Amino acid sequence: MANRPLSGVRVLDMSTILAAPLASSLLGEFGAEVIKIEHPVMGDPARHYPPLEDGESAAWAMLGRGKRSVTIDLHHDEAAELVGRLVAAVDIVVTNFRPATLRRFRVDFDDLRAYRPDLVMVQVSAFGRTGPYADRPGFARVAEAFAGLTYRTGVPEWPPVFAGYPVADGVTGIYAAFAAMLALRQRDLTGQAQLADIPLYEPLLRMMEDFIVEYGATGENRERQGNQNPHISPNDLYRTRDGRWLALPASTEQMWRRLVKVMDAADLAVHDSMTARLEHRDEIEARVAAFVAAHDLEPLMSLLADAGVAAGPVNSAADICADPHVRARGSVVEVRDDRTGRTRLMQAPAGRFSGFDATIGHAAPALGADTADVLRDLAGLAEPEIHDLRHRGVV
Incomplete structure (x- = not known):
C-alpha cells in the first residue's frame, strides 16, 4: 500500500x-x-x-x-x-x-x-x-x-x-x-x-513517572504494595462470585462518586478526596471487595459499564481471543x-x-x-x- x-x-x-x-x-x-x-x-x-x-x-x-x-x-x-x-x-x-x-x-x-x-x-x-x-x-x-x-x-x-x-x-x-x-x-x-x-x-x-520525583521529595523509596496503587484507592484486583478477577481503579473523584452510587454505599461518600480514601484504604478496599464478590463477572461488568465506572476483566489468552470487542476491532x-x-x-x-x-x-x-x-x-x-x-x- x-x-x-x-x-x-x-x-x-x-x-x-x-x-x-x-x-x-x-x-x-x-x-x-x-x-x-x-x-x-x-x-x-x-x-x-x-x-x-x-x-x-x-x-x-x-x-x-x-x-x-x-x-x-x-x-x-x-x-x-x-x-x-x-x-x-x-x-x-x-x-x-x-x-x-x-x-x-x-x-x-x-x-x-x-x-x-x-x-x-x-x-x-x-x-x-x-x-x-x-x-x-x-x-x-x-x-x-x-x-x-x-x-x-x-x-x-x-x-x-x-x-x-x-x-x-x-x-x-x-x-x-x-x-x-x-x-x-x-x-x-x-x-x-x-x-x-x-x-x-x-x-x-x-515510564515510571512517580518513582524518582517521589524519592526526591520525600527521601523514601516506594516499596512493594502488591496490586494496590500508592496514590489511588480503591485500586486492586477483586474476585467475583464466579471466580473471575476484576480490575477496578477509581482513579478520579468522578469515578469514585459513580462507584459509590452503583454500590449503593452512600456512607462511603464522606471520603471525598484521594487523601481521605488513602487514609481509609483498608475499609474501602474491603467494602469494594465484598461488593464485587456478591456478583458474577458478566452481570457486574454490565452494571459498572452502565454506571460509567471504569473496570475490566483479567483476561487469559483464551478470553482475549473470544472477546467480542477484540474480534470486532480485529485486534x-x-x-x-x-x-x-x-x-x-x-x-x-x-x-x-x-x-x-x-x-x-x-x-x-x-x-x-x-x-x-x-x-x-x-x-x-x-x-x-x-x-x-x-x-x-x-x-
Missing part, C-alpha cells in the same frame, strides 16, 4: 530476540521494507523458542512477520563490507549488539556512515553506549531490575517478582521505533547522519503461512488511523529466504559471487 507513512523507507534489522526486532517490526507495519540479517546456521535465536512446530518456534510467526531474511555471518572477515553495501541502500539500521561487539564486527555507526553518509542508526543495548556499564551484557529482566520496576513489583512480605512478561523489551522496542522516527525526521531536516542510543533500562525509568488476526500451510493466531498492529492502514505483510520468512534476491538487487552482487559467498560460509 503506497499511501502508508513509511512507504519508501528501507530498514536493515541487525538484531536478535525481542526489543530491537520489535522496533523494526513496528516500522514495517506502517510501510517500511525490513531486511533482517541472521546467522546462516542458527538464525535469530527466537526461531528456536518453544513451543516448536516442525522444528520452528510458534512465536517466530509473530516475531518475524513482514520481514525479509538475509543470512550473513558477521564473524567472517568479509561480512563488514557486505553489510556496508546493504547499508548504502537503506535508510535506517536497527541493532542491539553491544558497542564493543559492533566495533569488533566493524559495523558500528562510524563504520557504516562510510557507506551511507546520512545514515540513521538506532542502537538498543542494555546500558547504552556511554557510562561505566556501556559494555555490560543484559536482557530485559536485567533492565527491569536496574530501572527499579522489579523492586516495586510484588507484595510487601515476599521478595520482588518479575512482571508476567519482559516489559523492558516491549517498552524499549516501542521507544526505539519512536526514536527511529525522531532521528529520521532530524536527518531529513539537516541531511546529517543520526545515531539514537537507547538503553533497555531508560525507557522503563522514564487478533489469523495469518496464513503459504510456506507451511499453517494458519496462526497473532496480534494485529495496534491502533487505527484515518488516513492510512497498518499491515502485517507476509508471513515470517524461512531462514535466508531472501539472501540471493537482496544481495543481487541491493548489494549489486552477481549470482556467481553469491554462490561463492555461500560456499565459503559468509552468507
